[in-house]
Amino acid sequence: MPADASRGPGPLEATWLVAAKDLRIELRTFESSAAMVLFSLSVFLVFGFAFDLATVRELGAAELVPGVLWTAFAFSSVIGSTRAMGLERQRESLTALLLAPVDRSALFAGKALGTLLTLTGLEAVLLPLSAVLFDYDLIGAAPALLPVVALHTIGLAELGILLGAVTTRLRRGESLLSILLLPASVPLFLSAVRCTEAAMRGEGLAAVSSWLLVAAGFDVLYFFVSLLTFELVLED
Amino acid sequence: MAAGDPVRRIARALPGCLLAATALAMPGALGLVFLYAPDEKVMGAVQRIFYFHVPAAMATFASVYVLLAGAAGYLWTREERWDRLARASTELGLLFCTLVLVTGPIWAKPAWGVWWTWEAKLTTTLILWLLLAASVLVRSYADSRELAARLGAVLGIVAALDVPIIYKAVDWWRGQHPQIFRPGSPAPLAPEMKHTLLVCLLVFALFYVLLLVLRIRLAALEDRVAALLERAGDPEVTAP
Amino acid sequence: MKSYAFLFWGYNVIWLGIVAYLTFLLVRIRQVSRRIARLESACSAESAAGRPAGASGRS
Numbered sequence: 001m002p003a004d005a006s007r008g009p010g011p012l013e014a015t016w017l018v019a020a021k022d023l024r025i026e027l028r029t030f031e032s033s034a035a036m037v038l039f040s041l042s043v044f045l046v047f048g049f050a051f052d053l054a055t056v057r058e059l060g061a062a063e064l065v066p067g068v069l070w071t072a073f074a075f076s077s078v079i080g081s082t083r084a085m086g087l088e089r090q091r092e093s094l095t096a097l098l099l100a101p102v103d104r105s106a107l108f109a110g111k112a113l114g115t116l117l118t119l120t121g122l123e124a125v126l127l128p129l130s131a132v133l134f135d136y137d138l139i140g141a142a143p144a145l146l147p148v149v150a151l152h153t154i155g156l157a158e159l160g161i162l163l164g165a166v167t168t169r170l171r172r173g174e175s176l177l178s179i180l181l182l183p184a185s186v187p188l189f190l191s192a193v194r195c196t197e198a199a200m201r202g203e204g205l206a207a208v209s210s211w212l213l214v215a216a217g218f219d220v221l222y223f224f225v226s227l228l229t230f231e232l233v234l235e236d
Numbered sequence: 237m238a239a240g241d242p243v244r245r246i247a248r249a250l251p252g253c254l255l256a257a258t259a260l261a262m263p264g265a266l267g268l269v270f271l272y273a274p275d276e277k278v279m280g281a282v283q284r285i286f287y288f289h290v291p292a293a294m295a296t297f298a299s300v301y302v303l304l305a306g307a308a309g310y311l312w313t314r315e316e317r318w319d320r321l322a323r324a325s326t327e328l329g330l331l332f333c334t335l336v337l338v339t340g341p342i343w344a345k346p347a348w349g350v351w352w353t354w355e356a357k358l359t360t361t362l363i364l365w366l367l368l369a370a371s372v373l374v375r376s377y378a379d380s381r382e383l384a385a386r387l388g389a390v391l392g393i394v395a396a397l398d399v400p401i402i403y404k405a406v407d408w409w410r411g412q413h414p415q416i417f418r419p420g421s422p423a424p425l426a427p428e429m430k431h432t433l434l435v436c437l438l439v440f441a442l443f444y445v446l447l448l449v450l451r452i453r454l455a456a457l458e459d460r461v462a463a464l465l466e467r468a469g470d471p472e473v474t475a476p
Numbered sequence: 477m478k479s480y481a482f483l484f485w486g487y488n489v490i491w492l493g494i495v496a497y498l499t500f501l502l503v504r505i506r507q508v509s510r511r512i513a514r515l516e517s518a519c520s521a522e523s524a525a526g527r528p529a530g531a532s533g534r535s
């Protein structure tokens with residue numbers, strides 16, 4: 001359809017195209033995932049020595065593992081967002097992306113979706129690994145754990161991409177992303193740890209419904225804030 | 237210089253008047269704090285930090301709201317004066333937040349026996365400090381004033397919207413643990429204490445407006461220097 | 477009493493902080509105003525002298 005082609009893709013399609021582009025780059029090189037997996041393994045290693053397995057058994061995995069997991073995920077999202085926005089800095093590809101005949105908010109949604117899927121891939125590797133290393137019942141916790149992880153990863157990806165866009169506009173700004181993203185995502189982090197704890201104890205999600213509401217509200221609020229402000233961050 | 241313009245003249249005289257007013261009111265406030273207000277029965281003399289700690293906290297939150305207004309105004313209108321408001325508020329917020337964070341532990345140590353507790357108000361203030369400090373850094377890292385204004389405004393909005401959520405989240409988080417300090421404890425203030433606090437709030441409000449006016453004026457002057465340098469553009473003028 | 481030391485430091489921190497920032501602002505304002513005066517006189521001297529044709533900073 002030539003008429004449609006001249007207008008460019010619609011917002012949803014554009015979102016998917018941007019995300020697919022990032023995922024294709026990621027699947028070719030695995031640069032971002034490799035860095036995130038290795039980093040998270042080092043986090044597990046450090047915590048493994050900080051609390052040995054006897055301490056974990058004594059306190060119960062649900063006391064310690066959620067904190068360890070979300071520490072790893074939060075720092076990994078810093079790596080992932082830095083990488084996702086850093087890609088666009090090479091060879092002026094950000095300019096090319098901005099010239100594309102799509103809405104700028106679709107660029108945000110696409111970048112965030114790409115980061116979200118990369119982080120989900122990371123979590124698919126790390127959750128089983130953490131179950132092996134820290135000895136808890138992943139299969140039993142999974143039905144409650146999966147929605148919890150998904151809900152909180154969405155927020156991390158959104159805020160990570162928005163703040164990552166801010167820091168890529170600065171020449172030496174990469175180091176600033178962690179001091180912006182980690183404090184700003186504290187509500188998400190607290191909620192994530194509480195909900196993961198409840199899931200691992202097998203308490204069911206009804207017990208933490210107010211936390212889930214906080215996380216969902218956070219996701220929605222920052223989704224709209226990012227849609228509105230992403231364009232302002234990127235424009236020249 | 238339109239010196240004859242009455243609005244301009246008032247604007248020029250404002251900092252001087254505010255400075256005089258604060259200079260007059262400050263000794264009065266100090267006198268009330270140390271001579272008029274009674275000792276708190278449980279905490280003793282150290283409770284008097286309260287009279288400047290609380291107004292500083294209020295000035296912090298006032299700065300955050302003004303920052304939100306300035307940031308939204310800038311992104312909406314793209315007029316530089318909104319950015320000057322946002323820039324001034326970020327710095328003032330950082331200043332007052334630092335004062336709150338330093339005086340809080342000094343009060344907490346003798347009153348509660350610990351320097352710090354991970355309670356909602358304290359934690360929120362600490363996170364707010366981090367966010368404000370990071371946005372001051374981001375502004376100073378930016379290559380152009382226009383970029384600094386845009387990034388600063390976006391971060392200001394993110395931070396200001398985050399503060400109430402952080403407060404609620406930490407409050408719930410701590411809710412399941414024993415607390416040293418219960419925020420909602422209805423400790424009725426003696427009337428002398430109330431009067432003293434009101435006067436101190438007034439003094440801090442004066443200070444806040446004074447610093448805000450001066451900081452905005454400084455921002456306007458800095459913008460003018462940048463505009464002059466841009467206009468002149470050639471090396472002999474640009475050289476300091 | 478020991479708590480007076482805390483009170484003393486608490487107040488000092490507040491006043492030192494505010495006064496230091498106030499002084500910083502006043503000093504900066506004076507510096508920047510001087511700089512503006514210098515730049516403006518440089519600009520007007522230059523335009524009075526007449527700019528060479530090659531320099532097209534403003535029209």
